[in-house]
Amino acid sequence: xxxxxxxxxxxxxxxxxxxxxxxxxxxxALAPLLWLGPALVLIAVVVLWPVVEMVRxxxxxxxxxxxxxxxxxxxxxxxxxxxxxxxxxxLRTLLWVAGVVAITMVLSLALGQLLNARFPGRRLVxxxxxxxxxxxxxxxxxxxKWMLDNYSGLVNRLLLDLHVIDHPVNWLAHPDQxxxxxxxxxxxxxxxxxxxxxxxxxxxxxxxxxEAARVDGAGTLRTYFGITLPLLRPSxxxxxxxxxxxxxxxxPIIWTMTQGGPGHATDTTTTxxxxxxxxxxxxxxxxxxxxVNFVLILVMVLLYLRASRWREEIR
Amino acid sequence: MKRHLMxxxxxxxxxxxxxxxxxKGSSSKGDGSDGKTxxxxxxxxxxxxxxxxxxxxxxxxxxxxxYKVQLEMVDWAQMDAKVxxxxxxxxxxxLLNYNAxxxxxxxxxxxxxxxxxxxxxxxxxxxxxxxxxxxSGEQYALPFISSARLLFYNKxxxxxxxxADPPKTWADVKTDAEKVKKSGQIxxxxxxxxxxxxxxxxxxxxxxxxxxxxxxxxxAINQPANIETLAFLKDLNKSGLTQPNPETTDRKTVFNxxxxxxxxxxxxxPFTKASFIDPAKKNIxxxxxxxxTKAGGDPSTLGVMDVLxxxxxxxxxxxxxxxxFLDFFYQKDNTAKFLTKEGFLPVTKSANDLLSADPYMKQxxxxxxTSKFAPTGNPAWTAVAGAVKQSLGTSVADGDxxxxxxxxxxxxxxxx
Numbered sequence: 001x002x003x004x005x006x007x008x009x010x011x012x013x014x015x016x017x018x019x020x021x022x023x024x025x026x027x028x029a030l031a032p033l034l035w036l037g038p039a040l041v042l043i044a045v046v047v048l049w050p051v052v053e054m055v056r057x058x059x060x061x062x063x064x065x066x067x068x069x070x071x072x073x074x075x076x077x078x079x080x081x082x083x084x085x086x087x088x089x090x091l092r093t094l095l096w097v098a099g100v101v102a103i104t105m106v107l108s109l110a111l112g113q114l115l116n117a118r119f120p121g122r123r124l125v126x127x128x129x130x131x132x133x134x135x136x137x138x139x140x141x142x143x144x145k146w147m148l149d150n151y152s153g154l155v156n157r158l159l160l161d162l163h164v165i166d167h168p169v170n171w172l173a174h175p176d177q178x179x180x181x182x183x184x185x186x187x188x189x190x191x192x193x194x195x196x197x198x199x200x201x202x203x204x205x206x207x208x209x210x211e212a213a214r215v216d217g218a219g220t221l222r223t224y225f226g227i228t229l230p231l232l233r234p235s236x237x238x239x240x241x242x243x244x245x246x247x248x249x250x251x252p253i254i255w256t257m258t259q260g261g262p263g264h265a266t267d268t269t270t271t272x273x274x275x276x277x278x279x280x281x282x283x284x285x286x287x288x289x290x291x292v293n294f295v296l297i298l299v300m301v302l303l304y305l306r307a308s309r310w311r312e313e314i315r
Numbered sequence: 316m317k318r319h320l321m322x323x324x325x326x327x328x329x330x331x332x333x334x335x336x337x338x339k340g341s342s343s344k345g346d347g348s349d350g351k352t353x354x355x356x357x358x359x360x361x362x363x364x365x366x367x368x369x370x371x372x373x374x375x376x377x378x379x380x381x382y383k384v385q386l387e388m389v390d391w392a393q394m395d396a397k398v399x400x401x402x403x404x405x406x407x408x409x410l411l412n413y414n415a416x417x418x419x420x421x422x423x424x425x426x427x428x429x430x431x432x433x434x435x436x437x438x439x440x441x442x443x444x445x446x447x448x449x450x451s452g453e454q455y456a457l458p459f460i461s462s463a464r465l466l467f468y469n470k471x472x473x474x475x476x477x478x479a480d481p482p483k484t485w486a487d488v489k490t491d492a493e494k495v496k497k498s499g500q501i502x503x504x505x506x507x508x509x510x511x512x513x514x515x516x517x518x519x520x521x522x523x524x525x526x527x528x529x530x531x532x533x534x535a536i537n538q539p540a541n542i543e544t545l546a547f548l549k550d551l552n553k554s555g556l557t558q559p560n561p562e563t564t565d566r567k568t569v570f571n572x573x574x575x576x577x578x579x580x581x582x583x584x585p586f587t588k589a590s591f592i593d594p595a596k597k598n599i600x601x602x603x604x605x606x607x608t609k610a611g612g613d614p615s616t617l618g619v620m621d622v623l624x625x626x627x628x629x630x631x632x633x634x635x636x637x638x639x640f641l642d643f644f645y646q647k648d649n650t651a652k653f654l655t656k657e658g659f660l661p662v663t664k665s666a667n668d669l670l671s672a673d674p675y676m677k678q679x680x681x682x683x684x685t686s687k688f689a690p691t692g693n694p695a696w697t698a699v700a701g702a703v704k705q706s707l708g709t710s711v712a713d714g715d716x717x718x719x720x721x722x723x724x725x726x727x728x729x730x731x
Contacts, residue, residue, distance in 0.1 A: 064694060150560075263562075
């Protein structure tokens with residue numbers, strides 16, 4: 001027994017030498033987790049878990065009081081696709097997103113340019129542009145709702161005094177007008193963020209490029225479309241994706257100003273989703289709408305990314 | 316490098332701890348430990364509501380040593396979402412002040428009324444309201460406050476338009492509205508926006524023999540009497556006798572305009588004076604009359620009732636404390652104080668006499684026996700009311716009354 005021990009120790013001797021190296025290798029492989037860990041945990045808890053929960057809810061039957069009554073398979077989805085209002089609401093949502101984001105981008109490109117130019121009082125103008133961003137969206141929407149009020153609204157007063165209209169218009173009661181006004185408010189609250197992203201983009205363009213263009217005799221328009229815009233592409237990309245997601249999910253503006261009414265005439269998928277849960281008392285179907293909404297955004301963003309990278313390759 | 320590592324670990328741990336900490340904190344809060352502390356979720360009716368409950372709870376705790384009531388005030392606009400969340404996350408309060416109860420009863424979430432109030436309190440409820448508090452034959456809800464609707468009319472505008480008496484029939488309503496319009500104001504204020512479309516519609520439909528259900532209790536929302544009612548309201552709108560766009564106008568807008576003296580007639584409740592007419596400080600001379608009927612028969616009024624419901628918890632441990640608190644609230648003076656502060660009608664026999672002293676309130680108290688209620692005992696009612704709020708208004712604008720009601724009927728049948 002006694003003489004075996006050294007032998008064992010001998011057999012084991014190479015092992016201690018290689019074990020630390022394996023552990024070190026594993027340690028080295030795991031080391032990034034220390035840095036990534038907190039972020040991964042955060043993503044899992046804040047992003048992934050709600051998504052899983054949303055999908056799970058969309059497959060459940062939930063009673064009007066809120067009690068879960070078990071699985072229903074695809075019933076909620078079938079109910080949702082059976083809603084006569086669904087298609088118009090989805091189309092309106094796409095129009096709403098495309099309209100608001102396109103107008104916001106065009107205006108922000110101009111505004112970014114203005115903010116980048118040197119002129120007296122520039123700091124003041126920059127601060128002013130931030131104001132709608134700093135104000136709560138809900139408050140902005142409420143203020144606009146009252147300005148557009150049929151009886152005591154400022155807009156009607158102004159237009160009446162200017163003799164543009166001869167009797168008060170109930171702006172938010174007519175779906176088309178209401179949609180346009182709400183798009184305007186959405187543009188108004190999206191402008192600050194977008195124009196500051198553009199401004200940041202403009203400030204990264206080195207002056208030498210412009211100098212070179214000037215030497216080559218390029219005009220203002222040529223410089224803008226040949227240099228500024230292409231070099232702004234990363235900023236425009238980020239700004240539009242963030243805006244698409246924001247505007248798509250925008251709830252307070254529509255809910256405050258028209259509640260998606262009359263009927264469903266100014267609903268987007270987000271307000272429609274809310275109505276299914278809290279007016280129709282169908283949480284499961286509402287979750288199904290949320291999943292569809294989620295997929296729509298994902299597809300839109302992927303398509304957009306695809307399109308912009310595709311252009312990059314062509315060049 | 317090492318320091319950065321420690322920093323990262325520390326940050327990670329902080330996040331992890333705070334996340335799990337949050338979860339624990341909120342989940343353990345809901346469980347009453349000894350059954351002597353109860354959570355009460357109350358709705359905000361006005362600025363008077365919270366002070367009232369705070370004072371009552373203080374009084375209650377002083378007289379019942381060891382018992383505690385945690386009060387949470389919730390705005391009506393958020394109530395539905397809150398209540399759903401409570402149930403879904405299993406954090407129900409012990410006592411809830413709400414406008415629906417039958418789906419809780421159906422899903423076995425709440426106590427029967429007899430389990431949480433003394434027999435004296437139970438027998439004090441007026442029979443009209445007890446009927447509304449039942450789910451499949453058993454009383455679950457505790458009637459809390461009630462309200463009725465009558466026709467408000469502006470006497471000054473009526474005089475100016477040469478109208479002697481408030482309208483009794485629908486034809487009267489139309490001619491009177493025409494006269495008021497000719498004198499330069501809005502004839503009838505018709506709120507069919509999402510706020511309370513179901514109340515305005517039913518106030519008219521019931522006086523045409525219409526109803527939500529047929530004699531056997533089945534949904535009959537698209538019955539001819541209801542279609543006819545909407546056709547009449549649509550005609551008022553299309554003849555320009557109402558305010559513009561009734562389909563998007565909420566009750567509060569109509570009453571603000573009425574309080575400004577710009578509307579001839581509108582249907583309102585006991586709260587209308589204290590909440591709208593008095594604050595406007597226009598001293599308008601208004602009268603209150605029974606709701607007009609189609610052909611001039613006996614008028615009915617719309618009854619509305621909010622309730623208290625007590626949730627089952629911890630195998631019934633909370634029953635005793637809830638009973639003590641409810642019996643305290645239903646003492647005559649405590650109930651009457653709430654009603655007078657908020658402008659609501661009594662649900663108990665004992666408070667009835669106290670409120671009839673005020674001549675304005677007396678008109679509504681007297682109308683209560685003729686009141687008809689929405690079928691709140693049917694668990695599907697909330698979904699039906701939701702559908703009505705969303706789409707009924709469109710029927711008096713560009714929609715077709717029959718088609719709109721057909722759709723709502725479909726929703727009702729789907730919901731059960």
